[in-house]
Amino acid sequence: MTEQRGNWTSSMGFVLAATGSAIGLGNLWKFPFITWENNGGAFVLVYLICIAAVGLPIMMAEVLIGRKSQKSAVGALKEAVGPAWGLVGGWGVVCGFILLSYYTVIAGWSLFYFTKTLGWTATGFPADLQTGELFGAQVSNAGLQVMLSLGFTIATISVVYFGVQKGIERIARIFLPILFAILLLLLVSALGMSGSGEALAFIFRPDFGRLEPSGLLEALGHSFFTLSLGMGAMITFGSYMDRNQSIAKASALIVCLDTLIALVATVIMFSVIFSVPGMAEQVGSSTVGMLFISLPALFYSEVPFGALLGPLFYVLVALAALTSTVSLLEVVTSFLIDERGITRHKATVMSGGAIFVFTIMAALSFADVPILSTMHLFGEGDTAKIGWFSTADHFVSNWMLPTGGFAITMAAGWFMTREATEGELVDGTEPRWFHYGAWRFFIRFVAPIAVGAIIVSVMFFNVDFS
Numbered sequence: 001m002t003e004q005r006g007n008w009t010s011s012m013g014f015v016l017a018a019t020g021s022a023i024g025l026g027n028l029w030k031f032p033f034i035t036w037e038n039n040g041g042a043f044v045l046v047y048l049i050c051i052a053a054v055g056l057p058i059m060m061a062e063v064l065i066g067r068k069s070q071k072s073a074v075g076a077l078k079e080a081v082g083p084a085w086g087l088v089g090g091w092g093v094v095c096g097f098i099l100l101s102y103y104t105v106i107a108g109w110s111l112f113y114f115t116k117t118l119g120w121t122a123t124g125f126p127a128d129l130q131t132g133e134l135f136g137a138q139v140s141n142a143g144l145q146v147m148l149s150l151g152f153t154i155a156t157i158s159v160v161y162f163g164v165q166k167g168i169e170r171i172a173r174i175f176l177p178i179l180f181a182i183l184l185l186l187l188v189s190a191l192g193m194s195g196s197g198e199a200l201a202f203i204f205r206p207d208f209g210r211l212e213p214s215g216l217l218e219a220l221g222h223s224f225f226t227l228s229l230g231m232g233a234m235i236t237f238g239s240y241m242d243r244n245q246s247i248a249k250a251s252a253l254i255v256c257l258d259t260l261i262a263l264v265a266t267v268i269m270f271s272v273i274f275s276v277p278g279m280a281e282q283v284g285s286s287t288v289g290m291l292f293i294s295l296p297a298l299f300y301s302e303v304p305f306g307a308l309l310g311p312l313f314y315v316l317v318a319l320a321a322l323t324s325t326v327s328l329l330e331v332v333t334s335f336l337i338d339e340r341g342i343t344r345h346k347a348t349v350m351s352g353g354a355i356f357v358f359t360i361m362a363a364l365s366f367a368d369v370p371i372l373s374t375m376h377l378f379g380e381g382d383t384a385k386i387g388w389f390s391t392a393d394h395f396v397s398n399w400m401l402p403t404g405g406f407a408i409t410m411a412a413g414w415f416m417t418r419e420a421t422e423g424e425l426v427d428g429t430e431p432r433w434f435h436y437g438a439w440r441f442f443i444r445f446v447a448p449i450a451v452g453a454i455i456v457s458v459m460f461f462n463v464d465f466s
């Protein structure tokens with residue numbers, strides 16, 4: 001039986017769903033951390049350039065490939081470029097599968113901190129609590145980790161099960177405004193803190209002397225992750241898009257919103273950190289440190305209205321993560337629907353269930369479970385990647401997204417005909433040189449060179465984006 005293919009209810013439907021996919025843990029968890037690690041200002045500026053010069057053109061390429069063929073990643077690339085390109089789509093499906101398997105684990109942590117902060121708001125923050133120890137205890141609690149990620153997986157499956165309009169678009173319509181409202185409240189509170197001036201200067205005043213060449217590559221690598229590029233998610237979402245909508249305008253809006261949210265989240269976190277004497281030195285050298293170790297306690301000691309904003313902040317993380325996990329599951333599910341003729345309901349449960357097997361491995365990576373927590377495929381000594389969680393993150397961020405992205409730039413820039421891409425991008429409302437001529441230059445020359453540099457640096461210079 002073939003079901004009717006889904007589509008968004010309106011042009012805003014596509015923008016909201018794709019923005020929901022883009023805004024996620026990458027904005028709230030990874031971007032503030034890498035900005036910290038790379039000393040702010042100059043890194044942020046370089047990141048903005050990467051987003052505009054590489055991220056936006058690739059986003060437009062993915063959306064146009066999807067819309068042109070009205071098929072999910074594998075079918076779309078086969079039809080738009082050629083039969084062999086189905087392999088690139090398949091690579092994206094595998095990438096979605098692996099990325100989702102560990103993304104839900106971090107998303108599950110936000111549920112844990114939501115319930116914890118609710119408790120602290122009700123009964124007070126325990127004076128002797130060491131948040132580092134609390135974090136260590138929760139990640140090594142195998143049963144808890146499996147339950148949290150199972151909860152998140154079930155939520156994700158429930159959304160995708162209801163399809164493009166009633167599931168994915170509906171939650172984006174409801175959750176994104178809530179997410180923006182919570183961020184605004186947090187921003188107002190953060191800007192009132194004593195460290196906000198220092199935070200703004202750190203983030204927006206470039207000092208190129210403090211930017212290492214590796215920061216440039218990190219900015220580039222992150223632009224893929226944060227915009228959900230390189231694995232067919234935007235191809236899939238583009239396949240449900242209306243022919244009359246401008247791809248250039250929609251993509252530009254998505255990219256701007258994603259960037260805005262990343263910057264706002266960073267301003268909030270750094271305002272808090274710079275307000276506490278000595279805190280800047282204590283912020284751990286790990287990605288999780290800021291979000292799950294430093295911040296929880298600071299809500300109760302430093303942040304104005306923190307007892308209210310603490311639980312809201314973790315709701316925000318959970319909502320942002322959910323609108324991303326549904327897009328990841330949709331990549332795998334829509335492949336089964338379009339290419340294997342399986343019904344949506346069956347395909348969603350099958351793909352969600354299969355991914356959860358790997359989620360269990362990711363969830364147990366920090367618990368003391370032999371094999372899972374010691375398994376290691378990449379690196380040696382201090383840089384070894386231990387456990388499925390790190391192994392998968394390393395593989396996706398360093399290899400899968402950049403190679404997938406490179407293939408997509410090649411497909412759209414060099415293998416598709418000019419007529420084919422022009423037909424999708426030119427709608428007569430904007431000057432042609434602006435969105436077609438400029439796009440074609442960036443997708444043919446700038447993006448492949450930039451993405452090629454990522455791949456070369458991973459292959460030959462041991463650069464690590466995970």
Ligand code: PFF
Nearest residue numbers: 022024025026225226228233
């Ligand atoms: N863009 C998401 C984030 O910033 O957290 C991560 C992501 C979601 C990547 C969906 C890829 C994807 F298909």
